[in-house]
Amino acid sequence: MWDSAPTASREPAAVxxxxxxxxxxxxxxxxIPLSGATFDLAPRRNRTHGGARNRADRTSEGLSLHQCERxxxxxxxxxxxxxxxxxxxxxxxxxxxxxxxxxxxATGRFIKLASDWCRTRGAPFLWLWVRENGASQGGHVHMLxxxxxxxxxxxxxxxxxxxxRVTGRPYRRGVIKTRPIGGSLRAAETVxxxxxxxxxxxxxxxxxxxxxxxxxxxxxxxxxSSEVVIGKRAGWCQKLVSKSRSVTVRxxx
Numbered sequence: 001m002w003d004s005a006p007t008a009s010r011e012p013a014a015v016x017x018x019x020x021x022x023x024x025x026x027x028x029x030x031x032i033p034l035s036g037a038t039f040d041l042a043p044r045r046n047r048t049h050g051g052a053r054n055r056a057d058r059t060s061e062g063l064s065l066h067q068c069e070r071x072x073x074x075x076x077x078x079x080x081x082x083x084x085x086x087x088x089x090x091x092x093x094x095x096x097x098x099x100x101x102x103x104x105x106a107t108g109r110f111i112k113l114a115s116d117w118c119r120t121r122g123a124p125f126l127w128l129w130v131r132e133n134g135a136s137q138g139g140h141v142h143m144l145x146x147x148x149x150x151x152x153x154x155x156x157x158x159x160x161x162x163x164x165r166v167t168g169r170p171y172r173r174g175v176i177k178t179r180p181i182g183g184s185l186r187a188a189e190t191v192x193x194x195x196x197x198x199x200x201x202x203x204x205x206x207x208x209x210x211x212x213x214x215x216x217x218x219x220x221x222x223x224x225s226s227e228v229v230i231g232k233r234a235g236w237c238q239k240l241v242s243k244s245r246s247v248t249v250r251x252x253x
């Protein structure tokens with residue numbers, strides 16, 4: 001487990017296992033009240049899936065401020081509308097034999113398989129993701145997902161099969177890691193402040209690869225280079241765009 005249950009004698013626990021990137025960033029989600037001026041999640045130029053379109057010739061060295069804003073707003077929108085992102089997933093595409101040039105494609109394919117599975121069961125599914133690269137870890141993606149708790153066990157059992165379909169290879173140990181946010185898939189309902197603290201920690205971890213100018217605006221005390229990523233670096237689903245239109249945030253990030 002990456003965190004422990006809150007107790008009456010202390011503040012809600014941070015998600016252990018994540019490196020702190022500064023107090024200001026740690027309050028990224030906590031400091032934003034869910035009331036006030038509308039914060040529009042809709043991507044620029046009328047795009048509906050976040051970030052730039054995936055192209056083989058597109059590279060980036062970090063998350064832009066626009067992407068950082070949208071990631072935080074998407075997480076807030078899900079929380080505020082009763083479908084809080086409850087699962088943190090990391091997939092190590094490099095370990096699975098997927099090159100960085102195909103990382104965005106592989107991520108999209110995994111999301112499509114998961115989405116189709118949920119749809120056939122009448123289960124809502126929300127997602128956002130950030131890709132990173134590194135000399136030691138290779139290409140990998142961090143995802144925040146919402147899967148209804150009643151479907152969670154069956155969903156988890158399907159993940160390795162989806163990976164085999166994406167990679168065309170047998171599953172390799174360590175390719176995928178998944179944990180609930182706040183220690184429980186229902187934490188947003190049962191201990192909302194604890195959940196929100198943990199969500200803030202996960203969000204700041206996902207934003208650690210922000211470009212220097214974006215990191216300064218957000219208040220990241222530490223940032224880590226994820227090296228060059230080929231293709232789309234971040235994305236979120238259309239349903240989160242729609243949800244954001246009913247959510248108001250007092251200040252932009």
